[in-house]
Amino acid sequence: RKEVEQDPGPFNVPEGATVAFNCTYSNSASQSFFWYRQDCRKEPKLLMSVYSSGNEDGRFTAQLNRASQYISLLIRDSKLSDSATYLCVVNMASGSARQLTFGSGTQLTVLP
């Protein structure tokens, strides 16, 4: 079983749609959680951290359920510029290091 699992998609949605991505992680000792966005042939960029109380940043809402080891990302009012791969990321301690463990990513295409 992969440490971080995501639905690979692709998700093809019209502009203005609401889309939700889900992610599960296997290590209950995971300490912090993120969503990264990666455009084609570019580096991953931090979209938002995910907190237990849930957090929102404009059109983006992230949720964390530690009991279920489940993370979600909701994008409202999708824009063409939201087209990208969304990576669910978990931070686990590995000895004294803090390593990020990535899911395989969910590909989103927003259509005009």
Added chain:
Amino acid sequence: ETGVTQSPTHLIKTRGQQVTLRCSSQSGHNTVSWYQQALGQGPQFIFQYYREEENGRGNFPPRFSGLQFPNYSSELNVNALELDDSALYLCASSLPGGSSYEQYFGPGTRLTVT
């Protein structure tokens, strides 16, 4: 503030050769992590350097090695290249500790092994 930079941007090598990739961390960041991203996959953790010492390692063989220099820049060395080493190699810098522990990625080096 200077972001993370990597060189070269692209590289083509032959199986069995050796390669060195370079990374300059973001200003003020003293921890550097290296990741390998194969096509269609998420990045996989190779190792991390802090204060010039390896601070953690993922599931990669010893032919993947690295260095960190006093100015916090870093190198990734791969010996005896294999075809499966073809990937995007990403460097990320961060500050150690902290509860959120955000990492910032460079643009990557795309390595092709033929």
